[in-house]
Amino acid sequence: MLQPIWGDLAIPFTLLVAWLLGELGQRHLSLPRITSYGIVGIAIAIITHVSKTLFQVDDLWSLTLLSQVAFGLLLFELGYRINFAWLRHNPWLTLSALVESAATFAAVFCVARFFELAPVPALLLSALATATSPLTLLPVINELRSSGQITERTLHHSAINCVIAIIVFNAVVGYWVLANAGDIFNAAWNSLIVLFVSAGLGVLFGVILPRLLDLADADEKQSTIAFALAVTGLILVTHSLHFSPVLATLLFGLIARHYRNVRHQAQPNFGVLGGVLIIVLFVHLGSRLQFDTLLSGALLAASVLLVRFVVKGASLLAFARLSGLSLKKGALSGAALMPMAGFGILLLELAAQRGLAFTDTLASMCGLLLIVDLVGPIILRRILIIGGEASKGN
Amino acid sequence: MPLQPFSKSSPLSMGVELELQLIDPHSLDLTGAADDLLHLLERKPFPGDVKPEMTQSMIEISTDVHNDYDSLLAQLRESRDTLVAAGDKLNVRLAGGGTHAFQHWSEQAIVDKPRYQQLSELYGYLAKQFTVFGQHVHIGCESANSALFLLHSLNRYLPHFIALSASSPYSQGEDTLFDSSRLNSVFAFPLSGRAPFVLDWGSFEDGYFRKMEATGVVSSMKDFYWDIRPKPEFGTIELRVCDTPLTVERAAALACYLQALCSYLLTCSDPAPSEDDYLVYNFNRFQACRFGLDGLIVDPRSNRSQPIREDILQTLDKVQIHAGRLGCRPALDEIRRILAEGNHASDLRRQYAKCRNVKGVVDAAIDAFRGKD
Numbered sequence: 001m002l003q004p005i006w007g008d009l010a011i012p013f014t015l016l017v018a019w020l021l022g023e024l025g026q027r028h029l030s031l032p033r034i035t036s037y038g039i040v041g042i043a044i045a046i047i048t049h050v051s052k053t054l055f056q057v058d059d060l061w062s063l064t065l066l067s068q069v070a071f072g073l074l075l076f077e078l079g080y081r082i083n084f085a086w087l088r089h090n091p092w093l094t095l096s097a098l099v100e101s102a103a104t105f106a107a108v109f110c111v112a113r114f115f116e117l118a119p120v121p122a123l124l125l126s127a128l129a130t131a132t133s134p135l136t137l138l139p140v141i142n143e144l145r146s147s148g149q150i151t152e153r154t155l156h157h158s159a160i161n162c163v164i165a166i167i168v169f170n171a172v173v174g175y176w177v178l179a180n181a182g183d184i185f186n187a188a189w190n191s192l193i194v195l196f197v198s199a200g201l202g203v204l205f206g207v208i209l210p211r212l213l214d215l216a217d218a219d220e221k222q223s224t225i226a227f228a229l230a231v232t233g234l235i236l237v238t239h240s241l242h243f244s245p246v247l248a249t250l251l252f253g254l255i256a257r258h259y260r261n262v263r264h265q266a267q268p269n270f271g272v273l274g275g276v277l278i279i280v281l282f283v284h285l286g287s288r289l290q291f292d293t294l295l296s297g298a299l300l301a302a303s304v305l306l307v308r309f310v311v312k313g314a315s316l317l318a319f320a321r322l323s324g325l326s327l328k329k330g331a332l333s334g335a336a337l338m339p340m341a342g343f344g345i346l347l348l349e350l351a352a353q354r355g356l357a358f359t360d361t362l363a364s365m366c367g368l369l370l371i372v373d374l375v376g377p378i379i380l381r382r383i384l385i386i387g388g389e390a391s392k393g394n
Numbered sequence: 395m396p397l398q399p400f401s402k403s404s405p406l407s408m409g410v411e412l413e414l415q416l417i418d419p420h421s422l423d424l425t426g427a428a429d430d431l432l433h434l435l436e437r438k439p440f441p442g443d444v445k446p447e448m449t450q451s452m453i454e455i456s457t458d459v460h461n462d463y464d465s466l467l468a469q470l471r472e473s474r475d476t477l478v479a480a481g482d483k484l485n486v487r488l489a490g491g492g493t494h495a496f497q498h499w500s501e502q503a504i505v506d507k508p509r510y511q512q513l514s515e516l517y518g519y520l521a522k523q524f525t526v527f528g529q530h531v532h533i534g535c536e537s538a539n540s541a542l543f544l545l546h547s548l549n550r551y552l553p554h555f556i557a558l559s560a561s562s563p564y565s566q567g568e569d570t571l572f573d574s575s576r577l578n579s580v581f582a583f584p585l586s587g588r589a590p591f592v593l594d595w596g597s598f599e600d601g602y603f604r605k606m607e608a609t610g611v612v613s614s615m616k617d618f619y620w621d622i623r624p625k626p627e628f629g630t631i632e633l634r635v636c637d638t639p640l641t642v643e644r645a646a647a648l649a650c651y652l653q654a655l656c657s658y659l660l661t662c663s664d665p666a667p668s669e670d671d672y673l674v675y676n677f678n679r680f681q682a683c684r685f686g687l688d689g690l691i692v693d694p695r696s697n698r699s700q701p702i703r704e705d706i707l708q709t710l711d712k713v714q715i716h717a718g719r720l721g722c723r724p725a726l727d728e729i730r731r732i733l734a735e736g737n738h739a740s741d742l743r744r745q746y747a748k749c750r751n752v753k754g755v756v757d758a759a760i761d762a763f764r765g766k767d
């Protein structure tokens with residue numbers, strides 16, 4: 001009798017609990033809200049692992065689309081915060097982002113091969129490890145209303161290394177399809193065409209929407225609604241056509257920023273809507289934890305984390321003074337680039353939906369990284385406070 | 395700490411200090427970038443000087459001592475270009491303007507320096523509300539008594555500088571209806587306003603400063619936030635009522651207008667200053683803040699009033715010859731242009747009318763400071 005009612009209420013109830021814990025954790029323990037949301041998600045994963053009846057796996061999948069919209073909004077916001085002019089005025093910054101990405105990719109590939117991962121999973125893992133997850137960066141930055149060099153550099157590095165990660169990831173997928181099926185068309189479709197069409201759609205939206213906002217003379221609130229609808233639309237289109245919503249939404253943000261009119265800016269974090277969707281996203285991410293294979297890649301995961309920390313930290317330190325930064329802030333910015341799992345999990349999830357089933361071993365490893373990633377927001381929060389960039393939380 | 399002896403300086407030499415806004419190009423809000431910017435600027439010699447101000451989102455530049463318009467403007471432009479280039483390297487924008495159009499005072503971080511932390515503790519929220527940006531102009535005086543004479547002779551011209559420099563019509567996201575809302579923030583401080591009417595430095599030192607010091611209320615001249623104050627260590631008087639203009643060109647013009655006016659006042663062509671001049675001081679000051687060049691200025695001797703714009707036009711005629719002698723005639727052309735086209739407060743309001751958003755106002759201020767058309 002209770003089961004059907006609980007079945008309907010399980011997800012909303014869980015989201016409410018996540019919200020409450022997020023507020024309590026933030027107030028009493030100074031925990032970033034997303035950490036509490038992720039913990040609730042992991043609790044679901046544990047419960048589902050112990051008892052299959054309390055949460056239906058199908059119910060959990062109802063969160064997936066909403067999560068992907070949240071993911072898209074965050075990627076759009078990341079793109080929207082990128083200032084091309086800065087990358088032009090400060091070429092050392094651009095070079096540091098390129099070197100940091102390339103060095104991370106190479107180092108993680110060596111580690112993966114050392115652990116005897118096959119070349120293709122090793123390349124995919126290296127691509128995922130190149131990216132700094134904006135899923136962790138933006139919510140914490142918005143929560144603290146932080147601004148300054150660490151904040152800005154972390155976001156710009158994240159945008160650059162995410163774009164590189166997506167391109168390499170799709171290129172490797174193309175290679176994998178070619179190697180497995182020997183089908184050149186299919187391989188090209190899964191790499192080049194996916195990339196170009198996704199990028200093209202993102203650019204198209206980025207060019208059109210600012211003009212529509214001009215036409216409608218929308219204020220900030222209405223612009224936020226329009227951007228949110230456009231991001232959702234872009235995700236649905238790319239999803240149904242099996243393109244990359246990740247690249248499309250990121251480029252949409254980048255181009256929309258380029259053509260922006262200050263009158264039509266989106267609110268930070270997409271206002272209240274963003275607040276709701278972030279709960280969904282992090283509960284969803286936590287719930288994706290797979291216990292069966294959790295420990296199988298533990299040593300590899302720990303090594304990847306260590307190597308990323310060393311390589312990204314060293315790269316930013318090496319370029320700190322050249323790019324106009326103190327060594328202290330260079331080191332703090334390097335440490336702030338650590339979060340990765342959320343982005344990786346969603347990239348793999350999207351690849352799985354395209355029918356690319358090579359990702360199970362990587363997904364289990366990302367699960368472990370996800371647990372570590374829940375500590376990431378706490379560290380990031382400390383970094384921004386130590387760097388004197390947080391308006392709130394001091 | 396006793397009052398420092400009044401240093402010697404070259405009469406009618408001048409120096410300019412500008413408090414500038416540090417702005418995040420994404421949100422166009424103020425950003426706490428002072429430490430990062432100063433860290434970068436330390437690596438190369440800076441034309442003039444640059445230092446932190448009360449909050450992390452402010453920075454103050456000052457010029458060397460100059461005698462004419464061309465050299466002052468050249469150095470201001472050089473400072474501006476150095477700052478803009480450093481800002482570009484750090485993704486920080488700089489702007490003039492007496493206020494930031496929509497910043498929230500409660501979000502400003504006080505700079506980690508003992509003096510500013512003490513002020514913050516003493517003045518509470520007033521210290522953060524002091525996130526306003528002014529131009530200070532120093533004029534060299536040959537003696538301490540000459541400084542006090544100039545300080546009090548200038549009192550009736552003070553509204554000119556408020557109206558000409560006014561660039562703070564917006565505050566906390568709203569049009570305040572004032573051309574210079576910044577001075578309202580300054581007025582909240584207990585030791586703001588006018589200096590006591592004393593024309594002799596000995597009396598000022600013994601009869602006023604020492605008594606005030608004994609009360610424990612002040613320990614140096616820095617504790618007075620007067621509209622014009624003597625600066626004994628530089629041997630100057632310091633005019634503090636101007637909003638930071640949107641452009642360095644206007645900042646240089648205002649300084650040179652003051653220089654020419656001081657030169658004129660030193661000829662004693664005006665009646666000698668008296669305490670009664672201050673009867674209408676606050677009224678005139680309010681008119682200039684509220685209505686800018688359209689405000690009324692009342693002459694306490696003749697009891698006649700006229701628009702500030704007219705008063706400035708008449709004064710320009712009086713100081714023209716002095717400007718020529720001092721090499722600052724182009725500055726007076728710029729002052730005439732302001733009278734014809736309006737001050738920067740009206741420029742910002744025009745900008746708002748065009749884009750109907752305070753962010754557009756900040757964007758325009760950034761472009762103006764860079765020297766873009």
